[in-house]
Amino acid sequence: MTNIVVIGAGYSGLVAAHRLARRTDARVTLVNAAPDFVERVRLHQHAAGENLRVRPLAESVRGTGIELVIGWVRAIDPARKEIDVDGRVIGYDTLVYALGSVADDHGVPGVAENAHAVAGHADATRLRDLLPTKGTVTVVGAGLTGVEVATELAEQHPNLHVRVVAGHAPGSSLSANARRHLGRVFNRLGIEVRTGARVAKVLADSVVLTDCDELPTDITVWTTGFRVSPLAKEAGIRTDRDGRIVVDETQRSVSHPDIYAIGDSAVVRINGQELRMACATAEPMAEYTAKAIAARLRNQEPKPFGYRYYLQCISLGRKDALVQLVDAMDRPKKTVITGRVGALIKEGIVRGAGWTALR
Numbered sequence: 304m305t306n307i308v309v310i311g312a313g314y315s316g317l318v319a320a321h322r323l324a325r326r327t328d329a330r331v332t333l334v335n336a337a338p339d340f341v342e343r344v345r346l347h348q349h350a351a352g353e354n355l356r357v358r359p360l361a362e363s364v365r366g367t368g369i370e371l372v373i374g375w376v377r378a379i380d381p382a383r384k385e386i387d388v389d390g391r392v393i394g395y396d397t398l399v400y401a402l403g404s405v406a407d408d409h410g411v412p413g414v415a416e417n418a419h420a421v422a423g424h425a426d427a428t429r430l431r432d433l434l435p436t437k438g439t440v441t442v443v444g445a446g447l448t449g450v451e452v453a454t455e456l457a458e459q460h461p462n463l464h465v466r467v468v469a470g471h472a473p474g475s476s477l478s479a480n481a482r483r484h485l486g487r488v489f490n491r492l493g494i495e496v497r498t499g500a501r502v503a504k505v506l507a508d509s510v511v512l513t514d515c516d517e518l519p520t521d522i523t524v525w526t527t528g529f530r531v532s533p534l535a536k537e538a539g540i541r542t543d544r545d546g547r548i549v550v551d552e553t554q555r556s557v558s559h560p561d562i563y564a565i566g567d568s569a570v571v572r573i574n575g576q577e578l579r580m581a582c583a584t585a586e587p588m589a590e591y592t593a594k595a596i597a598a599r600l601r602n603q604e605p606k607p608f609g610y611r612y613y614l615q616c617i618s619l620g621r622k623d624a625l626v627q628l629v630d631a632m633d634r635p636k637k638t639v640i641t642g643r644v645g646a647l648i649k650e651g652i653v654r655g656a657g658w659t660a661l662r
């Protein structure tokens with residue numbers, strides 16, 4: 304019997320494991336660090352104090368035939384086709400690599416010691432536990448995660464002064480209509496924005512900019528991007544300079560054909576453009592990869608992976624959101640849906656993503 308091992312049970316790994324168990328006769332083993340599925344796209348809500356539902360992986364895989372192993376993947380040996388999970392060796396015929404990503408501090412001094420992230424459950428919990436009842440929160444980064452974090456904290460904690468510090472204006476990749484709405488929401492929530500800023504270092508009680516300006520803060524949240532696990536690179540699997548696995552048009556590693564990579568861990572280009580790290584791209588990659596592996600087990604060659612963008616959805620607290628319509632290449636169109644309707648659409652998409660992964 305073919306052994307398929309999926310490492311990482313986030314959005315992509317969990318979808319892949321379920322679809323593989325359904326579509327193939329292989330033995331499917333799913334390895335994850337923690338026993339519960341983490342809805343990463345809600346971690347800013349968790350950090351702001353909302354109690355998220357606990358979703359045990361054991362419940363998700365019950366009755367599917369998937370063997371669940373809870374543990375930390377320490378190494379991959381592609382020559383022996385083995386992985387090391389906390390010292391236990393597990394062999395594979397096909398490996399699906401879905402280890403996601405963590406916050407990237409870009410090597411800025413003091414971030415690891417003095418700033419908090421929302422990229423993982425432990426990070427978001429630490430931020431939630433240390434959030435002061437009053438004072439200033441400085442959110443570094445004004446990309447989509449920074450905007451979601453800043454608005455959520457400002458709405459849930461009106462006694463806090465929320466400041467966003469970034470090189471560019473919040474949501475600079477969005478349409479003019481979207482940016483106008485964002486401006487109104489930031490005003491309503493009293494969020495201060497400091498643009499044109501580069502952070503030189505983070506201290507316990509201030510953020511120091513490269514122009515030597517020092518911004519006093521009670522707590523700092525770091526949201527400037529994600530980086531991936533070094534495991535693939537350490538194993539000699541071909542990666543790009545950021546450590547993401549380089550795959551062919553069927554999500555298969557270009558250096559190791561028995562390894563597939565999906566989600567944030569894989570660098571995928573469609574029409575020459577790199578797909579962004581997103582739940583919105585991770586789940587379709589996983590659905591596709593399960594089909595591709597199943598086809599190859601039947602000695603059929605799968606069609607290449609195809610993807611197009613439709614929307615970007617950004618929450619702005621619990622009562623507002625921005626649904627930005629985009630073209631196939633992720634470029635913003637004029638149309639945006641905002642307010643309660645936007646919030647309902649965003650909530651529906653987040654629920655749908657969790658539902659797709661868990662079932």
Ligand SMILES: Cc1cc2nc3c(=O)[nH]c(=O)nc-3n(C[C@H](O)[C@H](O)[C@H](O)COP(=O)(O)OP(=O)(O)OC[C@H]3O[C@@H](n4cnc5c(N)ncnc54)[C@H](O)[C@@H]3O)c2cc1C
Nearest residue numbers: 311313314315336343344376402403566567580581582583
């Ligand atoms: C606050 C926030 C908001 C976001 N909002 C959106 C959004 O609105 N829309 C959107 O499309 N995307 C959003 N994203 C991005 C999205 O969450 C990620 O792109 C998505 O989770 C990637 O899925 P994945 O399967 O690659 O990785 P993950 O979901 O991160 O899963 C990786 C899994 O691997 C496990 N793992 C990692 N290393 C090891 C190891 N060595 N051993 C064992 N297990 C390991 C982890 O514990 C985890 O369970 C958001 C992210 C954050 C942090």
